[in-house]
Amino acid sequence: ILGKYQDLNAELDEGDSLSRFFGLMKNFNNGVDINKELRERIEEYFDYRWEKDLNQAINDEEEYEILMQLPNDVQDGIYNKFLFGNFLKVFDDTFRIPFIDKETGIPIDNKFYDWENSTYREFMMKLLCSLEPRYERRDDFIYYQLQDVIEVIFVEQGSVDVGFEVSFQ
Structure with a gap:
């Protein structure tokens, strides 16, 4: 029961932090909200991260x-x-x-x-x-050609296409 309570509180805290982030962004943008598509992408990213982060306990x-x-x-x-x-x-x-x-x-x-x-x-x-x-998301670019790669990525779900351009064509 205590574990479930802690999980629920952690989810609420994370959601509150994200709401505060959106509020802060609105303040810095002269009262204009982040556009809906960008907000959805940010929420989608954090929902996935909070659900799948196996290191949350530490x-x-x-x-x-x-x-x-x-x-x-x-x-x-x-x-x-x-x-x-x-x-x-x-x-x-x-x-x-x-x-x-x-x-x-x-x-x-x-x-x-x-x-x-x-x-x-x-x-x-x-x-x-x-x-x-x-x-x-599908069709996102993880890295562009000639961009420094600063991490190792393990793809557990979906597929990745790798390609490059010759003479930027």
């Missing part, structure tokens, strides 16, 4: 510190199985990192890093803690 420093006090196997269970189990299954090949023979520099057959390895575990925990959901 979105502030205090909550993160509580998580870090838990035993490693409990943290691993929370992230590896409970919160991000489906994500890790979908992108299994991406996170399957082979051991490299130190002498030859060649990957060792059928030997991969896993959550038992402290370096791999630390990397995966940082990666999973930093994932953020993002919603893009």
Whole structure:
């Protein structure tokens, strides 16, 4: 019951923040509201983000510190199985990192890093803690040609077309 109450309050707080944001934008725009289409896109974006953000439970420093006090196997269970189990299954090949023979520099057959390895575990925990959901509409451009790419994007739903122009044609 307490969890449901906290979830409801969090949703109300987020909605209040978004309403205040729209009010602030109206004030800065001499009393003129943001156009309806832009407002709908912003609301759609935040609705999706609030629904899909698996890291909501640790979105502030205090909550993160509580998580870090838990035993490693409990943290691993929370992230590896409970919160991000489906994500890790979908992108299994991406996170399957082979051991490299130190002498030859060649990957060792059928030997991969896993959550038992402290370096791999630390990397995966940082990666999973930093994932953020993002919603893009059909026909949106995520990046334009020659634009700096500043993030890694994992597409879980839908499809992405990749293309480029030659001589800007």
